[in-house]
Each structure stands twice: as C-alpha cells, then as structure tokens.
Amino acid sequence: MKLLITGGSGFIGSTLVLTALGRGHEVVNLDALTYAANPASLDAVRNDSAYQFEHADIRDSAALARVFAQHQPDAVMHLAAESHVDRSIDGPQVFVDTNVGGTAQLLQASTEYYRRLAADRAAAFRFHHISTDEVYGSLGATGRFSEESPYRPNSPYAASKASADMMVRAWHSTYALPTIISNCSNNYGPRQFPEKLIPVVILSALKGAPIPVYGRGANVRDWLHVEDHADALLAILERGRIGETYNVGGDAECSNLELVRLLCTELDRQHPRTGASSDQITFVTDRPGHDFRYAIDAAKLQGELGWSPRFTLAEGLAQTVGWYLDHADWCRAALTRLGGDDRLERLGLGAKG
Ligand code: NAD
Numbered sequence: 001m002k003l004l005i006t007g008g009s010g011f012i013g014s015t016l017v018l019t020a021l022g023r024g025h026e027v028v029n030l031d032a033l034t035y036a037a038n039p040a041s042l043d044a045v046r047n048d049s050a051y052q053f054e055h056a057d058i059r060d061s062a063a064l065a066r067v068f069a070q071h072q073p074d075a076v077m078h079l080a081a082e083s084h085v086d087r088s089i090d091g092p093q094v095f096v097d098t099n100v101g102g103t104a105q106l107l108q109a110s111t112e113y114y115r116r117l118a119a120d121r122a123a124a125f126r127f128h129h130i131s132t133d134e135v136y137g138s139l140g141a142t143g144r145f146s147e148e149s150p151y152r153p154n155s156p157y158a159a160s161k162a163s164a165d166m167m168v169r170a171w172h173s174t175y176a177l178p179t180i181i182s183n184c185s186n187n188y189g190p191r192q193f194p195e196k197l198i199p200v201v202i203l204s205a206l207k208g209a210p211i212p213v214y215g216r217g218a219n220v221r222d223w224l225h226v227e228d229h230a231d232a233l234l235a236i237l238e239r240g241r242i243g244e245t246y247n248v249g250g251d252a253e254c255s256n257l258e259l260v261r262l263l264c265t266e267l268d269r270q271h272p273r274t275g276a277s278s279d280q281i282t283f284v285t286d287r288p289g290h291d292f293r294y295a296i297d298a299a300k301l302q303g304e305l306g307w308s309p310r311f312t313l314a315e316g317l318a319q320t321v322g323w324y325l326d327h328a329d330w331c332r333a334a335l336t337r338l339g340g341d342d343r344l345e346r347l348g349l350g351a352k353g
Contacts, residue, residue: 005017005079008079011191012130013080015226036193057102059098107177127178135158136183138294182233194331223316231310247300262314270322
C-alpha cells in the first residue's frame with residue numbers, strides 16, 4: 001500500500017514510517033517540520049525509493065490537494081499534531097489551529113480525493129486518525145477506559161484531540177469517508193523529543209541536573225512502547241473495521257515516581273557514575289488540572305485484530321535508556337531545533353499568554 005503519513009518526522013510518526021517501510025509499504029511523509037520534528041530520525045531511509053518526503057502544513061489546503069493529486073495514496077494515517085500538554089496550557093491556540101483546523105483541512109482534502117477514486121481503490125481507501133486516551137479524561141484508582149467511555153478532555157491538548165476525533169466521526173457520518181480512530185495511552189521509546197517525561201529524566205540525570213517530578217509523582221500512566229504502537233496502527237489500518245474506534249494500551253500502569261525510579265535504576269546499571277541518579281529527583285509544582293490516572297482496556301484490539309504488545313515495560317525502558325545513551329547527536333539536533341537546551345524551561349504552569 002502507498003501510505004500518506006502526516007507527522008512522520010515526529011516521535012511516533014518516524015517509528016511508523018520505519019515500520020511501514022520495513023513491511024513493504026510505500027510511504028509519503030507529510031510534515032511541517034515544527035520544533036518537535038527531527039529529520040535525523042529518518043536518515044536511514046532518506047534515499048529509500050519507497051520513501052518520499054513532503055514539507056507541507058496540514059492547514060494548507062492547496063498543498064494538501066497537490067500532495068493527494070501527485071502521490072495518489074491508498075490510505076492516510078494522520079499523526080501530525082501539536083502534542084505537548086504543558087505547551088497547550090501556556091499557548092492553546094496553535095493546538096486548536098493544527099489539531100482541530102488542520103485535521104478538518106486534511107479530512108476535506110481526503111474526502112475530495114476519495115470521491116474521485118475508481119470504485120476498487122475507493123473500497124480499499126482508509127483515513128486512520130491517531131488519537132490519545134487523554135480524550136477520556138481522568139480515572140480514579142480503579143477502572144479502565146473502553147471505546148464506550150464518555151469524552152471528558154481536561155487539558156487544551158486533550159480537548160483539541162477530542163475535537164479532532166469528533167470531526168473524523170462527522171466526516172464519516174456526513175460524507176461516508178471510510179475512517180478509523182485509534183486512542184492510545186502514553187508512548188515511550190527512541191526518538192521522543194527531549195521535552196517529554198522519559199527523555200527529560202534520562203538527559204537531566206546525565207547532566208547532573210535536578211530530575212523534575214510533578215507534584216508527588218502519584219499520577220498513573222499506562223505506558224506503551226512506540227514500536228508496539230506502530231505495530232497496532234498497521235494492524236488497525238489493515239484489518240480494522242470502518243467507522244470503529246480501537247483503544248491501544250500496553251497494560252503497563254505505573255505512577256510517575258515509580259517510572260522515574262525505574263529509569264534511574266536502569267541508567268545507573270547501563271551508565272554507572274558516582275552517586276545514584278535517584279538522588280537528583282526533585283518534586284516541582286504540579287501541572288494545573290493534572291489528570292490523576294489513565295488506563296486502557298485494549299480487549300477489542302486484542303480480540304478482533306489479534307494484536308498484543310511485544311515489550312514489557314522493563315525491557316522497553318532498558319532499550320530506551322540504551323538508545324538515548326547511544327544517540328547524544330540526535331538529542332543535540334533536537335534541542336538545536338528548539339534553540340538550545342536552556343529553552344527547556346518549566347512549561348505548563350498556565351502563567352503565560
Ligand atoms: P510529536 O510532537 O513528536 O510529532 C508531531 C509531528 O507533527 C512533528 O513531526 C511535527 O513537525 C508535525 N506537525 C505539527 N504540526 C504540523 C502541521 N501543522 N502540519 C504538518 N505537520 C505538523 O508527536 P508524537 O508524540 O509523535 O504524536 C503523534 C500523534 O500521536 C499525535 O497526533 C498525538 O496526539 C498522538 N498520540 C501521541 C501519544 C504519545 O504518547 N506521544 C499518545 C497517543 C496519541
């Protein structure tokens with residue numbers, strides 16, 4: 001299949017591009033290359049004849065029309081988004097513009113393209129929207145999100161993704177665009193931008209800097225290795241039912257403090273230094289409206305499509321720590337795009353405009 005993947009130069013997108021190419025798909029990666037992208041993530045496939053890059057913005061309808069006409073994809077996998085919750089608290093508008101407005105532009109361009117496809121290609125066409133479990137809001141100490149859970153987004157990021165999900169649903173109902181939505185829990189693994197929790201912990205520990213933990217670190221997340229997510233996304237694209245939602249999760253719940261301690265232990269094992277990394281743990285002011293707990297029930301995906309994660313959390317964290325230790329250049333390139341690591345100041349206290 002020829003896949004049009006948006007946001008393919010980001011964390012999950014680059015893993016999906018590499019996985020899809022590895023499975024024999026052709027890939028067109030459409031990415032605006034915001035600060036969160038790192039073109040170095042795709043160095044290995046830059047000259048692969050099955051890979052093409054389009055530097056374009058999903059908010060640009062003319063660019064989208066040209067890309068569809070030129071590449072004639074068999075499916076769209078839509079990942080391009082503003083993705084950092086803390087940034088959405090400080091500056092929500094770009095989240096609305098890209099995640100909501102950009103998704104609407106992409107849906108419309110896909111619909112116009114889909115309507116002109118020959119019947120056999122139209123029957124096979126899919127628009128797969130990649131979303132988050134954060135649309136469901138926060139859980140207490142028990143229970144898990146299912147595909148039937150009500151939408152209760154709490155952060156501007158979660159609200160923008162929930163809005164995008166609703167538009168995907170509307171384009172399916174109104175224009176019969178063959179859509180599928182997947183909602184996934186927190187991802188971790190190689191090539192994640194160094195402002196997200198796991199790389200922040202690893203890179204702060206290596207620098208000898210404080211390792212920030214929000215509040216008392218009691219918030220619980222359900223972690224999934226990014227390669228398991230990419231595998232699930234392809235299973236959903238290839239075998240999922242049109243108009244359905246699939247939840248994706250690793251069944252690996254962990255409080256933030258437990259996670260940080262696991263990372264510190266792994267880092268000290270792979271990269272021994274004087275003193276324990278955990279001595280650098282520093283509790284900082286909590287994120288406003290910080291969702292307490294997310295947990296995913298992925299029974300539908302596992303039962304219908306036979307998917308299950310390959311990585312245990314311990315294996316995945318060990319691989320991730322090893323990757324960051326081996327890829328200082330990648331981290332430097334990512335931080336340079338941001339303007340240097342001094343730009344990694346504390347975000348998301350809601351104090352900015
Ligand atoms: P990321 O921030 O690492 O990458 C986002 C990519 O989108 C970047 O390459 C960026 O350049 C591109 N992009 C941003 N705005 C764009 C625009 N207007 N036009 C074109 N490209 C644009 O994000 P990620 O963590 O890889 O997340 C990818 C998708 O998966 C997002 O839609 C996110 O909501 C969703 N998701 C992420 C997680 C997670 O834990 N990271 C979990 C569930 C769902």
